[in-house]
Amino acid sequence: MTLRDLRGQQTARETLERALASKRVHHAYRFEGPAGVGKELAAFALAQALLCTEGDPLGCGVCGACRRAVTISDRPPFVPLHPDLIVVEQGLYPDSIIGRDEKSGVSVEQIRRIVLGHVSFAPAEGRARVFLFRRADELTPQAANALLKTLEEPRPATHFILLTSRPEKLLPTIRSRSMLVRFGALPEPVLRDLLTERGIAEPLLGEVVALAEGSVERALDLAEPERAESRAAFLRALTAASAEGTAGAAVKLAESADTDRRVMRDRLFDLAAHLSAVARAASPDAAFALARGYELVMKATENLEMANAAPAHVLTDLALSLHRVGAGAALRSRSNA
Ligand SMILES: [Zn+2]
Structure with missing residues (x-):
């Protein structure tokens, strides 16, 4: 695995390849993009290229340095075998190494021991x-602040690669000291290929590709047999209740569903993705009803998260309002097709 193997992230790949080929690799990159689209693969590949001892600007992928960069120790702490590739992550190091347990984020102690202790x-x-x-x-x-000076003026040949799927949570001082490389959602054909290589076949393949929003991680998660089955059951029950549109059917749906708030949130996201996937193959009238249905699901998600509404109520209301806009009927005609 080298940068040559990074799939579906052409812009990011070209940016990094150009930097490596011209030996002008920035000392602090910030890889931003959704989870499960290749940021970590790219980061390890970039590290390989920087550590490779064979003179291949992109990393040869086979020398001892390249291989140890991507081989993780089989006992704790689970870090790369190469001593010059240092991973920073909440909870990765035991308190015997960093002097404390980490429960809320990467601690200033980890930065002192694991980063500042090495940089000089x-x-x-x-x-x-x-x-x-x-x-x-x-x-x-505190950890971010402890890092700032080093991030700004590191020793020669010292590189930082910061990965995030939530860039809005980064301090502006960290952002301004690092160079952005953007990673996008994976294009559908790429996602299909990657999942096929992992043994996922139709019809599950098509279903999870439609729901995964270009993320391999999310797709694999969705493809877990248990999750796939409970998602299918939820969609069947929701389709039936919103097609029927009676208060009785809606209540029955809410009673049969898992009303844990987080589970419900996942179900609503699955439902939204399902609606948009069905809409793509629907007649214009049905597509219009499904698009209104999609908006209702988004609003239900908002009610669940922001307004802290009871999951069972959210679901009952949703089934009835999907019926009113015709989305229930559109879903049912699709599932009968
Ligand atoms: Zn190598």
Whole structure:
């Protein structure tokens, strides 16, 4: 696995390849994009390229340095075997190493021991040293502040790669000291190929691709047999209740559903994605009803999260309002087709 193998992220890949080929690799990159689209693969590949001892600007992928960069120790802490690739992540290191348990974010202690404790020394094996922050948005403000000076003026051959799927959570001072590389949702054909290689076949393949919003991680999650089955059951029950449109059917739906708030939130997102997937193949009239249905689902999600409405009520209301806009009927005719 090298940068050559990164799929569906052409812009990011070209940015990094150009930097490596011209030996002008920035000392602090910030990889932003949704979860499960290749940020971490790209970060490890960039680290390989920087640590490779074979003179291949993109990393040869086979020398000892390249291989140890992507091989994780089989006992704790679960970090790369290469001593010059240092991963920073909440809870990765035991308190015997960093001196405390980490429950709320990457602590200032981790930054002191794991980052600042190393930066003033030359790399252990010579070429470069790379700090990889798996979820940079988990840095506590104290940890972020402890990092600022080093992030701004690191030693030569020291590199930082900050990954985040929640860039709005990063301190502006961290953002301004790092160079953005954007990662987008994976295009559908790429996602299909990646999932097929992992043994996922139709009809599940088509279903999860439609729901996954370009994220391999989300697709694999959706493809878990248990999750796939409970999602299908929910969609069947919701379709039936919203097609019927009676208060009795809506209440029955709410009683049969898992009303844990987080489960319900996932179900609503699945439903929204299902509506948009069905709408793409529907007649114009049905597509219009499904689009209104989609808006209602988004509003229900908002009520669930922002207004803290009871999940069972949200679901009952949703089934009835989907019926009113004709989305229930459109869903049912699709599932009968
Ligand atoms: Zn190599």
